[in-house]
Structure formats: structure tokens, C-alpha cells
Amino acid sequence: MxxxxxxxxxxxxxxxxxxxxxxxxxxxxxxxxxxxxxxxxxxxxxxxxxxxxxxxxxxxxxxxxxxxxxxxxxxxxxxxxxxxxxxxxxxxxxxxxxxxxxxxxxxxxxxxxxxxxxxxxxxxxxxxxxxxxxxxxxxxxxxxxxxxxxxxxxxxxxxxxxxxxxxxVGAGQVTKACNQMIVACNALVIAEVVALAESSGVDASLIAAALAGGFADSRPLQILAPQMAESRFEPVKWHVRTLLKDLDTAVKFSREQGSATPITGLAAQLMRLHGGQGFLEKDPSTLVQMFRAPDSTS
Incomplete structure (x- = not known):
């Protein structure tokens, strides 16, 4: 039937x-x-x-x-x-x-x-x-x-x-907050890594391939690192404001639960700083701009 x-x-x-x-x-x-x-x-x-x-x-x-x-x-x-x-x-x-x-x-x-x-x-x-x-x-x-x-x-x-x-009810949202904590912190570190490689004369476009399969590998690394290295910020696939909203949610909830989330708190502040510089509606791949030297042409 x-x-x-x-x-x-x-x-x-x-x-x-x-x-x-x-x-x-x-x-x-x-x-x-x-x-x-x-x-x-x-x-x-x-x-x-x-x-x-x-x-x-x-x-x-x-x-x-x-x-x-x-x-x-x-x-x-x-x-x-x-x-x-x-x-x-x-x-x-x-x-x-x-x-x-x-x-x-x-x-x-x-x-x-x-x-x-x-x-x-x-x-x-x-x-x-x-x-x-x-x-x-x-x-x-x-x-x-x-x-x-x-x-x-x-x-x-x-x-x-x-x-x-x-x-x-609510357990799905707690899990998503945990997911976003990992994703956002990962994105910020990847931005730091790409900027550091560039300033050191290393070809940052090779970072994702070089680290593939190792302990540092992740889907965000494979997606974001090449975009950051190429300054390929369009099309926007997700928004800085979304990550910031989810980080704020995670910090607020952790406070309600009496749980310490200092790394997530720092990530929220960095994301807020980046958003405040005109990037709220931009793709998180733009986070690399926060760590590049002001005179960088990358």
C-alpha cells in the first residue's frame, strides 16, 4: 500500500x-x-x-x-x-x-x-x-x-x-550551541593561521591540502582556508552576524548553567569586533582581514 x-x-x-x-x-x-x-x-x-x-x-x-x-x-x-x-x-x-x-x-x-x-x-x-x-x-x-x-x-x-x-525540548538547541562554539572558534584560528602563513612568506593556499588528514584537519579548514588565502569572499554562504548571534547564545546559556566558556567568550568579542567593522552581512571567510597587516594587498 x-x-x-x-x-x-x-x-x-x-x-x-x-x-x-x-x-x-x-x-x-x-x-x-x-x-x-x-x-x-x-x-x-x-x-x-x-x-x-x-x-x-x-x-x-x-x-x-x-x-x-x-x-x-x-x-x-x-x-x-x-x-x-x-x-x-x-x-x-x-x-x-x-x-x-x-x-x-x-x-x-x-x-x-x-x-x-x-x-x-x-x-x-x-x-x-x-x-x-x-x-x-x-x-x-x-x-x-x-x-x-x-x-x-x-x-x-x-x-x-x-x-x-x-x-x-531544548536539547537540540544546546547541541547546536556546542556545534557553533566549535565552528566559530575554528574559523577564527584558521583566519589567524592564513594571515600568519602569508606574513611569513608561506603560500597560504597550500595550507588546507598540507594539513588534510592530520589532526588539524576539519571541514571548516578545507572550506575556509582556501577562500581566505584567495580573498574569495563572494558569494556569501553564511553570515558573520549568524555566528555572532550563536556565540552570544552559547555564552548566555553557559552563564545560566554556571559553566565556564572563556574561549567562546573571547570568540564572541572578536566576532563582534569584526562585525562592527562592517562585516556583519559578510561571509566568515572575511575574518582573515582582521588579522592581516593593514597594508596587506592580499
């Missing part, structure tokens, strides 16, 4: 949301989309998606409503604000949030949504960037009830190569 695919709603058609929705459509899922800038939905509508005018309307057409939004404040507005998800939510529906948010706020919002509507919440932040979203190779870390995860596991596997249940 042929199984019936769940109908999906998706809010947040940005750098990550667009390719994720394109994969869902390619997998055959009925998809309804909404975005604060409606024009960004155009390529999805052309590919067969239905577009609605409000987030609340997503619930009329979808068993599962998915979010991929900028930060905690935006998610709160889209879910609980005027014409938000809460106004259309029904008991038994499921919200899956791919955004990277504050763990404590996620737990509060999940409890509020359940109490008001009976709609359950899975926090399911992702790692892998735009490249991973396009290829369907994201790592997805999930917080929430396992029975709710099983309802959408096949959907998530259309988007990622790995889906891991980390615990109750």
Missing part, C-alpha cells in the same frame, strides 16, 4: 530555507510556504508550492509546520505574534523549528504553544550550511519527544544525512 506523505508548511525562505524547501518539493511532499518578504517564495511557487499570506494559514494546509528563521525574537513573533502560527494551530499538529535559538526560550515557547493549542514542538537546528542544505547532507540535532520525531524522521532524512535525538 502506498503511504500518504504528510503535508508540510514552511516559514522562512532564506539562505537555508530555500534549498531545504526545494529538496522537500523534489521528494514529493505537498508544501505550503510563507515568508515576511513574499517575493522570496516565487521560485518555490513556480516549482509547485502553495503560498499563503500569513503564518497562521500554514496550519490550514499542513500537518507539520517548519520554521527556519533568524533568531529567537523572530521565531517568537512568527509563532505568537499577530496572524502567527498560534492563531491557526490545532491539537495534534507538530511544529519543527530548524532555527538556532536560545535553549531556555525554546522550552518556554514550546510549553506555551502546547498549553494554548496542543501543538507539539521539536527543536531541530541543523549544521552543514547552504552547501549541506542543497545536497541534503545536513546534520540535524533534535530536541523533543521521540514519538514526535518518529512522525517526521523520513521528512528530516530528505534534508539531512544524520538525524540525532538529543533529549527533551
Amino acid at each position: 502506498m503511504s500518504i506523505l504528510p503535508s508540510l508548511g514552511f516559514a522562512g525562505i532564506g539562505l537555508m530555507g530555500l534549498p531545504m524547501c526545494q529538496r522537500l518539493l523534489a521528494a514529493g511532499y505537498p508544501l505550503t510556504v510563507w515568508n515576511r518578504n513574499p517575493a522570496k517564495c516565487a521560485p518555490l511557487v513556480a516549482a509547485g508550492a502553495r503560498q499563503v499570506a500569513t503564518a497562521a494559514e500554514l496550519c490550514q494546509h499542513a500537518d507539520v509546520v517548519m520554521l527556519c528563521l533568524a533568531d529567537t525574537a523572530v521565531v517568537r513573533e512568527v509563532v505568537f505574534g499577530p496572524a502567527g502560527v498560534v492563531e491557526g494551530a490545532k491539537n495534534g499538529q507538530l511544529l519543527v523549528d530548524f532555527s538556532s535559538l536560545e535553549p531556555s526560550a525554546t522550552r518556554e515557547m514550546a510549553n506555551e504553544l502546547m498549553e494554548e493549542t496542543g501543538m507539539a514542538w521539536l527543536d531541530s537546528p541543523v549544521s552543514g550550511g547552504v552547501v549541506g542544505a542543497e545536497a541534503g547532507t545536513l546534520a540535524i540535532m533534535v530536541g523533543g519527544e521521540i514519538r514526535n520525531l518518529e512522525r517526521v524522521r523520513s521528512v528530516l532524512l530528505s534534508l539531512g544525512q544524520r538525524v540525532t535525538h538529543m533529549g527533551g
Whole structure:
């Protein structure tokens, strides 16, 4: 017997949301989309998606409503604000949030949504960037009830190569914060390394290949080091402001837990310094500019 695919709603058609929705459509899922800038939905509508005018309307057409939004404040507005998800939510529906948010706020919002509507919440932040979203190779870390995860596991596997249940609501966000701590600190060290190699007369474009397979190797090294060495900062695949937001989230949460994160705190300050110099909307590969000599022509 042929199984019936769940109908999906998706809010947040940005750098990550667009390719994720394109994969869902390619997998055959009925998809309804909404975005604060409606024009960004155009390529999805052309590919067969239905577009609605409000987030609340997503619930009329979808068993599962998915979010991929900028930060905690935006998610709160889209879910609980005027014409938000809460106004259309029904008991038994499921919200899956791919955004990277504050763990404590996620737990509060999940409890509020359940109490008001009976709609359950899975926090399911992702790692892998735009490249991973396009290829369907994201790592997805999930917080929430396992029975709710099983309802959408096949959907998530259309988007990622790995889906891991980390615990109750908020556990996915804690895991994503840990992920971003490693990624951001790694990116800053890679920037230091490239700048040091350049100032020493070493061909920095060879660093990634030279270290491949060794203990210093990583996906960020293989992606960022060549970009930094070539000063190849376009196209923007992710934003400095996103890394800064996630670092601030990690530092705030660690403070709430009484846990020491001094390296992450320093990384947040360096990222804030870089962003304050006009790089908030730029790619993190631009971090190398912070460590290059002022008269560098690289």
C-alpha cells in the first residue's frame, strides 16, 4: 500500500530555507510556504508550492509546520505574534523549528504553544550550511519527544544525512550551541593561521591540502582556508552576524548553567569586533582581514 506523505508548511525562505524547501518539493511532499518578504517564495511557487499570506494559514494546509528563521525574537513573533502560527494551530499538529535559538526560550515557547493549542514542538537546528542544505547532507540535532520525531524522521532524512535525538525540548538547541562554539572558534584560528602563513612568506593556499588528514584537519579548514588565502569572499554562504548571534547564545546559556566558556567568550568579542567593522552581512571567510597587516594587498 502506498503511504500518504504528510503535508508540510514552511516559514522562512532564506539562505537555508530555500534549498531545504526545494529538496522537500523534489521528494514529493505537498508544501505550503510563507515568508515576511513574499517575493522570496516565487521560485518555490513556480516549482509547485502553495503560498499563503500569513503564518497562521500554514496550519490550514499542513500537518507539520517548519520554521527556519533568524533568531529567537523572530521565531517568537512568527509563532505568537499577530496572524502567527498560534492563531491557526490545532491539537495534534507538530511544529519543527530548524532555527538556532536560545535553549531556555525554546522550552518556554514550546510549553506555551502546547498549553494554548496542543501543538507539539521539536527543536531541530541543523549544521552543514547552504552547501549541506542543497545536497541534503545536513546534520540535524533534535530536541523533543521521540514519538514526535518518529512522525517526521523520513521528512528530516530528505534534508539531512544524520538525524540525532538529543533529549527533551531544548536539547537540540544546546547541541547546536556546542556545534557553533566549535565552528566559530575554528574559523577564527584558521583566519589567524592564513594571515600568519602569508606574513611569513608561506603560500597560504597550500595550507588546507598540507594539513588534510592530520589532526588539524576539519571541514571548516578545507572550506575556509582556501577562500581566505584567495580573498574569495563572494558569494556569501553564511553570515558573520549568524555566528555572532550563536556565540552570544552559547555564552548566555553557559552563564545560566554556571559553566565556564572563556574561549567562546573571547570568540564572541572578536566576532563582534569584526562585525562592527562592517562585516556583519559578510561571509566568515572575511575574518582573515582582521588579522592581516593593514597594508596587506592580499
